[in-house]
Amino acid sequence: MVVKAILLFLYGLLLSAVIGVIAAAFLILEGAMTGLVWTSDNQVIQTILIIAGSVILYYLLKRWPELPQTAHDSISELKANQTIDYQDVFYNLLITLVILILGAGVGPEAALLSTIISLSIWQADNLRYFYFHYDELKELSIKTALAQLLNPFKYRQRYDETKAVKIPTIVRLKKLLYLVFIINGLVAFSILLKQTDQPSFILKLGQSHWQLAQLKILPVLVIGSYLLALACKVIYNFFCQFMNKINLSLMTRVFLGALGIIIVMWIEPDLLFSGQHSLHLLIGAWSNKSPLFLTGMAILKLALLAWCLNFNWRGGDIFPITFATMTLGFAAAAVLPQYDNLFVVTIVATAVMSELSSPIVAGIFLLFFFPLNLSPIIVLVAALFFLKNKYMPKLNLKINNEV
Structure with missing residues (x-):
């Protein structure tokens, strides 16, 4: 049981780091592509680029009319179904990327929060698969077991209330683990942004001497x-x-x-x-x-x-x-x-x-x-x-x- 717990913990750290890296990579890609699209100061060229980009956006929205999702959408889906369909998470980011780089007056936080929520459910499903199939995984070779665990979508187990562990000590431990995983994801997110010299969105406005x-x-x-x-x-x-x-x-x-x-x-x-x-x-x-x-x-x-x-x-x-x-x-x-x-x-x-x-x-x-x-x-x-x-x-x- 100790080995199982340690491996589960390490697996969770890996998955949470992946979520942090994906979120940071999205912001990095947005900044880089925005710079490319808006390299020219010629407003005629910029107008042409916006029109061309809107054609791309139209075809993307025609293919995925429910996207891009926001955190509100993801939370509503989670409340209704106790899970989230995270298969379209990268299409969600793609459509948002197109919207953002074309100068729309909206922020990236909606898609980012939606992605993090969706991928957190994905992480939970993967950890759940590891927990309930640990004995099977032990019988496999290391290469085969890793191939299953690192497969993004194939080997996972959705939430099932009838199978959920309800022992109070384990429930409290799960909450603590999720907190550790969130911190770990934030660390991975921050490190990648810092290493790539991304501009901070925080600006100190000065000093105040109010009375x-x-x-x-x-x-x-x-x-x-x-x-x-x-x-x-x-x-x-x-x-x-x-x-x-x-x-x-x-x-x-x-x-x-x-x-x-x-x-x-x-x-x-x-x-x-x-x-x-x-x-x-x-x-x-x-x-x-x-x-x-x-x-x-x-x-x-x-x-x-x-x-x-x-x-x-x-x-x-x-x-x-x-x-x-x-x-x-x-x-x-x-x-x-x-x-x-x-x-x-x-x-x-x-x-x-x-x-x-x-x-x-x-x-x-x-x-x-x-x-x-x-x-x-x-x-x-x-x-x-x-x-x-x-x-x-x-x-x-x-x-x-x-x-």
Whole structure:
């Protein structure tokens, strides 16, 4: 039993490392191919490439109409079936790759999280096969046993509640092992990204010297941000309902999505892609822009996100919403120069993102970008919206969260 447990543990480490490597390889490939597609600064050439790429996307979506999947899709499938069909996981990444490298205003996190969830079920199925067929594997030669264990899809065992081990100590051990495997996958993911010098999506926005006296502006900013975010959600839901009533063909939807990307490319190319590598604009090229310009850019960014999501250019919304909400925060800070700059940005970004995405996502995600002394403000604002969602559900207009 000891040998079996050790081998099972080592097998799990190997599989979790493979998942981490696949996730990192996807981001590396996305960055490399994006650089190739957008090498030219000629907007006519870029327009031609987007149109050509949309043709490829159309044929991919025609072949796999249910893709690309998001984490929400994967979790829903897991809840419904107690398992996930992970056979299409690489097609999911391929379609997402095409969408991302063509400049769509969506993020990679939706496909990545969906892939990780799917491959985690794949890992569990492989470990389950090892556990229940260990005696058979022992009788095989090392070469044959390894060939079976390293086969990506053939030798695995799906979850069966009647066969599941329910001994409390083993269940607790399984949870601990899964935690170790998650950490191991994250380590493999981080090492590969670091070794290939991938740009970090985390950007520190500077230092804050806010004072307690400035808290008087917090209620005003929170209410104003909430009303603005609510207006965005009402418009988004109206747009979704309108588009759902129009029976457009897949080809029309894909090319309308491409048209939106092309228009934004001609108006303001910095708004293309997810926004994760464009945050530097807020403390660089856009630092002296007017509040009206910044507000316009934030609204256009959200409009591109909504446009892409509704016309089959699906992806994550966390990074685009982060960019848009921070841009709105800097617009508000420009209107209120008497207050600490990042103090205002923090309140507005957290409030708007809490309403458009979720308080938990906003509360955790934004902590990475702001200085430590603003953490209590982020937590406070996110907590206010969490309580609002809990006790005022009727005011919650749902937005399609694609992650």
